[in-house]
Amino acid sequence: MNKTGLLIMLLALLGNSMQAQNKLYGTVENNGKPLPYVTVRLLETDSTFVSGVTTDTLGKYVFSNIEKGNYLVALSSIGYKPAFIQIKMSDKNLEVPLVTLETENVVLGEVVVKGSSFIRKDDHVLVIPDKQQVKHASTGYDLLYNLMIPSIEVNKRTGTVSTFGGEVSLYINGEKADYRDVQSLRPRDIENVEYYDVPTGKYANDVAAINYIVKQYKAGGYIALDGKQNIGYLAGDYNVSSKINQGNTSYSVWGGYNMKDVEGAHIESSEKIYFPNYEVDRNRITADSKNRNNQQYAQLKISNSTQKHNISAQASFVRDDIPEESRSDLLSYSGKYTHSANSKEKKISESIQPSASLYGRFKLTKNQELEFKLKGTYSQNNYTRTYIEEKQTSLSDVEEDMYSMEFSGKYTMQMKKRNSLNVALYHLHNVSSSTYMGDYDSWQHLWSGETLLFLTYAQKWGKHLTMILSPGISMLNYKLHDENLQQYFYPRLRANLVYQPMKRHQIRLSASIGNSTPQRSLLNDIDQTVDFIQIQRGNPNMGTTKFYRADIIYSGLLGNLNLQTRFNYTGYIDNVFSQYYIEGDKLINTFYYGDNAHVLTANINLAYRISNGLRTKLSGSYSHNITTGYFPHSYNNVAGQLDINYFLNDFALNIYGGIQSDNFDVWKLAYTKSPATYGASVSWSHKGWYIEAGTENPFTRHSRYREHADYGVYQYNQVQTSRIYQRTGYVKLAYTFDFGRKTSRDKNDVDRSINSAIMKVN
DSSP, X not given: OOHHHHHHHHHHHHHHHHHTTOOEEEEEEETTEEOTTOEEEEEETTOOEXXXXXXXXXXXXXXXXXXSEEEEEEEEOTTBOOEEEXXXXXXXXXXOXXXXXXXXXXXXXXXXXXXXXXXXXXXXXXXXXXXXXXXXXSSHHHHHHHHTOTTOEEETTTTEEEETTEEOEEEETTEEOOHHHHHTOOGGGEEEEEEESXXXXXGTTSSSEEEEEEOOOSEEEEEXXXXXXXXXXXXXXXXXXXXXXXXXXXXXXXXXXXXXXXXXXXXXXXXXXXXXXXXXXXXXXXXXXXXXXXXXXXXXXXXXXXXXXXXXXXXXXXXXXEEEEEEEEEEEEEETOOEEEEEEEEEEEEEEEEEEEEEEEEEEETTEEEEEEEEEEEEEEEEEEEEEETTXXXXXXXXXXXXXXXXXXXXXXXXGGGOEEEEEEEEEEEXXXXXXXXXXXXXXXXXXXXXXXXXXXXXXXXXXEEEEEEEEEEEEEEEETTSOOEEEEEEEEEEEEEEEEETTEXXXXXXXXXXXXXXXXXXXXXXXXXXXSEEEEOOSOOOOEEEEEEEEEEEEEETTEEEEEEEEEEEEEEEEEEEEEEETTEEEEEEEEEEEEEEEEEEEEEEEEOSSSEEEEEEEEXXXXXXXXSSOEEEEEEEEEEEEEEEETTEEEEEEEEOOEEEEETTTTEEEEEOOEEEEEEEEEETXXXXXXXXXXXXXXXXXXXXXEEOSSEEEEEEEEOGGGSSEEEEEEEEEEEEXXXXXXXXXOOOOOOOOOOOOOO
């Protein structure tokens, strides 16, 4: 590029920057007095959210960097009637005429009942939390659970959110979020929730997406403390966070500690091993068990947000320690061997993981956006397992250094007639060096990389029909030291045809093709002693599993009833699975790929608002599982779940229950049976305080989890009970102190999962 061209580009960028400096400001009052802490939202004419602020103690508000165009200014505050003003922004600063909010004489809850909190948009469902749902939640997961979105299953105790097709991706103001992000959200700062059940634009590559729209503040700060303590077994989770806002820049610090100390897990198992000329039968009963672990984390984050960009940098540190995971068993052998024995198993592991990341989202024009994220992580992992049976001892001691780099970039363009184009590039790279000592000495060096490229186009025909097409490609490379390079290219495709006959009803036909990468901890040529009959062995030459999925989904809003039904087929081709075979006098457990699995599923989900204080959600499913090839299986499963929420002033009551569930694991090729679960919680919320007490399975003394499988040469049947699954309870306490002007609860980006490629005995 010559100097003249470079000068023209710089002048264009400077001109665009200067145009973005326009301000929109105004004042809100009631009965001639300034009205502080009013929520002011800037919306596009189609109600798309642009930005949000609150008025200061003088009733004034300011929006910075507003582009030219037509907008709606929406003003709302509890106890006052909302107001809407149409404005036209030019190249100059604009003062909105004085707004006077009238006192609302009708109770807020009664007003909300008259309308639906679920609003179907072209590409997502807008869910507006009501006063009760916000008041009786202390985290982002609590609020999402209270919203009772029919097709989403929220486990607020474990922080998992899933839907029919898999895990739901979570975002906060358009930025990807992790468990601690959502756990740290303050519900009263959440304006609404966008649910992308048919993801397009920047969410196009997610199975489904939840985006929390959170208020943005220019000043003030908070200090927040929360703690959860279990009753019935020793476990706790304690966190502290603080944030200070200065204009467009915010500074956030988090720290936390969690621990668990559980004894008394009881396992009874029976095994049959068929050697060529004889059989070994073994029964195992757990006499004693202990499980202790603890984790600490800390994070610092600095972010700068304007209407044109959102930039953040963060550094975090996580330490994970399992000082003891042990069990003592009584063994009884028959068949070729007939004797009794005692065994002891002890595992110890420790990991430290520092990481740093950069995130940026830039609004290039009114209809174009560029987003990127770069993250680097180092993990140091140590793992030791000792197994003793009578006078024989087995030892495995592993030290690992692992380096990870993750990059993602997205370009999104909104076109005329509400069509959109999205280009997304992802790359994940891992390098692991492990030293194994003990029974089998070895050095393992594994590097792996996966690159994904997607192009997504959404086309709307008329008012009722939309097509979303997302072709892509996946490239997987991995290599183990002294092994051949494994390289795979696979096409990716997602296609959706959405028909919306009426505003509150939608029918969707979808199909997708994808693939998954092999689990890193299995890509090795290591032997690990399970016991003195069985050995676990890695496989450095595994390919990828291909996925084929087809769905028919109906969603409807019928008054206070929210309904969704789904019929699905999922095929797993060249699936990775567990395999057992005999090698000399040993049973070898390894991992291969090549067999196929097919799953047919039917789901129905209902959410019904009985009254302002009483809401309920009911879900049910039926699935038929088939595997072909080396181990053919066929299995059916029925599952059901009921959730009830009742709100009364400062108190809330939650009751839930699920029926017994039988499942077939298409990877492990094992049958599992989980008992029925039920529980309840009661909470009290007032100003900055939130207290919750709950119980699970309060009248059950022995919940049994059963697992059994038949691999031809090896059969096992296992029944397990644990203190964790019995009648337990918890108490949760949270308090937030705001200083200065009120400020939003920021997201906590600490990824507390530890990266590792160590193969461990289960």
